[in-house]
Amino acid sequence: MKCRLSILCLLSLAPFFSYAQQAELNAAEIRQGLAGLNVTGSVLYIAAHPDDENTRLLAYLAKERKVRTGYLSLTRGDGGQNLIGTEQGELLGLIRTQELLAARRTDGAEQFFTRANDFGFSKNSAESFKIWNKDQILSDVVWVIRKFQPDIIITRFPEDARAGHGHHAASAILAREAFTAAADPKRFPEQLKQVKIWQAKRIVWNTFNFGSTNTTADDQLKIDVGVFNPLLGKGYGEIAAESRSNHKSQGFGSAKQRGSAIEFFSPVGGQTAKTDLFDGINLNLDRNKGTEKAQQLLNEINAEYDPADPSKSINALLRLREEVKNLPFKHRQLDELILACAGIWIEATVPEPSYAITDSIPVTINAISRVRKYFPVRISLEELNPDHIQELIPDRMVSQHIKIAARQFGLTQPYWLEKKHPIGSYIIDSLANLSLPEAPAPHAGVFRVLFGNQYIEVTRPLVYKHTDPVKGELYQPLVIAPPVTATLADHSFVFTNNQSKTITVQLKNFKALAKGILQPHVPAGWKVSPEKVDFNLQRKLEEQNVEFVVTPGGEIEEGQFSLSLQVDGRSYQKGLKVIGYDHIPVQTLFPEAEARVERVDLKFAGKKIGYIAGAGDLIPESLTQIGYQVTRLNEKQIISGDLSGYDAIITGVRLYNINEQIKLMQPKLMDYVKNGGVLLVQYNVNSPLQLADIGPYPFQLSRDRVTEEDAKVNFLNPDHPVLNFPNQITVRDFDGWIQERGLYFATGIDQHYATVLQMNDTGEAASNGSLLVTGYGKGKFVYTSLAFFRELPAGVPGAYRLFVNLISKNTVH
Structure with missing residues (x-):
């Protein structure tokens, strides 16, 4: 040969x-x-986000039942929270995409997405479809079904409130409708130029029992997926934990489970299965005509396989390859095995x-x-x-x-x-x-x-x-870049009043001897100096910082600061963003070289801030940008240091969830407040908490939130100092918020706290738990579930004004 x-x-x-x-x-x-x-045979599992998938079931289907298995996540998880860094939105979605791909390499399934953007928590499917454009996302689900051609479709969630999230319920609705639409030539006919209509045998819901919700029942179809695979040396509970632990940005490191594990299924559409997911579906080669000889060859190959010398199987595998070349078969898998x-x-x-x-x-x-x-x-x-x-x-x-x-x-x-x-x-x-x-x-x-x-x-x-x-x-991964990039440190810049601000641009060249012109652009009426800069970068990957002084002016309050580069007679408008974590490949992208600029009427009281990092946010960078002196404090500095020199101390999001040292830091933080300091605690989730008492007086955390970013905000106490000093807060300061108002609102609130704001989503009861303020000793304690960690980096003017008030030493007694 x-x-x-x-x-x-x-x-x-x-x-x-x-x-x-x-x-x-x-x-x-x-x-x-x-x-x-x-x-x-093949199975397509459908849910809404990265980490929604049942990795144990996927591993069992792919590696034990050996059917082609896919996971369709409607979104890339852009709207979630990040427990390993400060990336939000699209950048978090990029990380979670790579975490999903790592999970699939572990459990053996394939990964698919729609074009849906995870815009954050949604309370019902109607809200999700309003923002997503239901018909467009349905067409994407239909496309994946027609392309993948699953025998069975499995949903993770039900279509009602038991799903716990509007995206979850929407994924089940879309899966059921796509199950029918994929077989209808009148639905999305433009796809039929590239794929054929497809009717899956059945669609089922993989019911669950977690949290306070149990949707399983003894009369449902049951399968034990906890079996042990001696070839792999692992059970599927162990493989599932390894797969799920790839979702590190969500803190989903999982313990390995060994032994029996029952999965339950409830019928949604198509032919009902009684004893097995694949009832009525032939998973053997004779499902296709003309496979008798191929089956005989395969039997011989498996019987004669020598693990001490797999190369002995090459001749037979080549004969099999020739035999099945015109038949539906796992051609890619066969080729990979021959090469192996x-x-x-x-x-x-x-x-x-x-x-x-x-x-x-x-x-x-x-x-x-x-x-x-x-x-x-x-x-x-x-x-x-x-x-x-x-x-x-x-x-x-x-x-x-x-x-x-x-x-x-x-x-x-x-x-x-x-x-x-x-x-x-x-x-x-x-x-x-x-x-x-x-x-x-x-x-x-x-x-x-x-x-x-x-x-x-x-x-x-x-x-x-x-x-x-x-x-x-x-x-x-190899990076192919523009010859030169122009990168801004932030994607929004806030100008206090009409004061000038210096904006630094980092040039980086990806070729030797890069000469050109960098030109900034500002809103009409604003000024920028210099109006252009000549650059000459000699060495590849050389970096050069260029500063522009931008001054607000005219009637325009907000707009874009953008950059254009002329290099070798061509125009480029790209910046550079690199995301590097050990558990995913380096991600490099080239966003537009632009940032939002906003003029804000802003007054200050105190400028020296201490910040304790939590799960990761950009609050320190945002405050530094408007003139605060921010010091990042570690546990030793808090436990053993002198905190009296700080006008305010801010805790990062979820600090009380993730940092075990908070138990030792909390007494020092309370003493700091008692002696006249201002402590602002950003949101935490209700479980797990490292200690129960976050503030000087009791309150609990709920799962309540307001997801409508334009929800009306009522002032329960308009005369409260945090609404009046040093900035006069009005309802206009809640215009332009992004993604949500707040999350995990406080409940069971002690009477010592002033509840300043009231808000609710459409059709829901009003909540007073988004902002708690109290005097304690000579100082002020603030707990806020408002989504400042999203609003400040986005440059929302009113969020800055309110946040400055919260960390100012205004009277609360």
């Missing part, structure tokens, strides 16, 4: 590949995969982590075959030019060098963030992108691994490979 590998320059044909290098399957995993070739049995490794690396879009990228292709030496196979590596054929001797790496123009790939960034979008959904022009959880990675072309007269096409992403002295060998 002869096997060779060729590189074909078919750059436009390569499919999506994640950042990770190819998986090297061990002998047990190959055995698991060979058994899976005997199974047909042959010990084929191919990678395409670049010497630097980033290149400008105008560059030519040098690429090194490494390939090796690690079949046993006695195995009669020759592998060669060649380009289209036959003079460059290189034979691969078993266990001997060969390399080849080519160059690829970066421009053909475009900028590397998330496809759903390429265009500005409304609150409800991302702008996605291509249906094909909806099949991809992330943008296609730049690649070196389509490789062909030839086995006699058969070949397997393989693509590999271009990656930067390097060795860290602590972490070892690391792979990083």
Whole structure:
């Protein structure tokens, strides 16, 4: 037999590949995969957010039942809270996308999304559909069903209030409607140019018992998914915990469960299953005509498989491949198993982590075959030019060098963030992108691994490979960037009154010898100096800070500060944002080089602030921007230090949930207030809390919230100092808030506290628990569930005015 590998320059044909290098399957995993070739069938699980999925059930379906398994998350989790950093909104969604992909690599399922944007907590499905545009998101769900063609659809949630979240209920409604619509040629007919109509056999609800809600019942369909897989050396409760623990930004590290675990299912539509999810569905190869010989071959392959030498199965697998080439089959899985049995490794690396879009990228292709030496196979590596054929001797790496123009790939960034979008959904022009959880990675072309007269096409992403002295060998996604980026430190700037502000722009070049002009743009009537800047960056990745003095003027109160770059006769308007955490690949994107600017009538009383970090917010940066001196305090400084020099101390969001040291810090913080200080505690969730008494007097935390960002706000005590000093607060100060008013409002409030504000969502009872203020000793204590952690970074003027009042030493006694 002869096997060779060729590189074909078919750059436009390569499919999506994640950042990770190819998986090297061990002998047990190959055995698991060979058994899976005997199974047909597919299941699509549908819910609303990352971390909604039942990872134990997904792992069981993918690895035990060996059916093709997918998870459709309507959103990317953009509206959640971040427990590992300060990223919010789209940036948090980017992190959670990568966490989902890591979870799927663990449990064996595939990942899909719609274009729906997670705009934050929603109390009912009607509100969700109002913001999402129900018909558009329904079309996305239909597209995924028609593309994936599941035999069974499973929802995580019911369609009513038991779902606990409007997005959850909406996901169940969309799944049920899409179950029918996907089979109707009159629904979304434009899709039928690329896919066919599809009718799943049934749709069921995976009922649950958690919190105070139990939706399971003994008469429901039940399956034990806690079984042990000896090939993998784990039970599905263990695999599920490993999968779920990838959701680190949500604090979902999970304990491994071992032993029996029952999942319950309730019918929603289609044929009812009585004893098994797959009742009435043939999961064997004979589901398709003409598979008798393939089945016989597969039986022989599985019977004769030698885990000590998987390469012995290659000949039979090639015969099977030829037999099923025109049949519905797991072709991709079969090809991966052949490559694994042959010990084929191919990678395409670049010497630097980033290149400008105008560059030519040098690429090194490494390939090796690690079949046993006695195995009669020759592998060669060649380009289209036959003079460059290189034979691969078993266990001997060969390399080849080519160059690829970066421009053909475009900028590397998330496809759903390429265009500005409304609150409800991302702008996605291509249906094909909806099949991809992330943008296609730049690649070196389509490789062909030839086995006699058969070949397997393989693509590999271009990656930067390097060795860290602590972490070892690391792979990083290749970044293709504009020649020069212009990055602003914040995405909003608040100008107090008509005072000028210096805005710093960081230039960074991704090519050597970058010369050009940087020009700022401000709202009409505002002034900026200088009006343009010439730059000359000599070294690649050189950075240069440029300062512009911006002065508000005229009648315009708000607008955009934007930047344009002229480089080599071309115009660019991109900044740079890099997100780096150890548990996900480095994420690089190029947002528009612009920021919101807002003129605010703002008065101050006190300027020196201490800040105690919680789960992560941008309050310190926001306060520094308007002139406060902010010191980040650690536990030692609070427990052993002198706090009397601070005009106010602020705790970060969820501090009382996540920091065990708060038990030791709390007495010192209360003494600080008693002696005349101001302590402002931002929101915490009601469970778990490190200590019960957050304030000097009792109150509890509920799950109540006001999600309508334009909900009417009533002043219960208009004369209260926090509404009058140093800024006069009016109802206009609650205009322009984003995502929500507040969350986890206080309840059971002691009479010592003044409840200053009252608000509610449409049709709900009014709540007084968003803002509590009390005097304690000589000082002031404030607990607020208002979403300042969202409003200040967004540059909401009234939120700044109220927050300044809350941290000012106004009289509360």
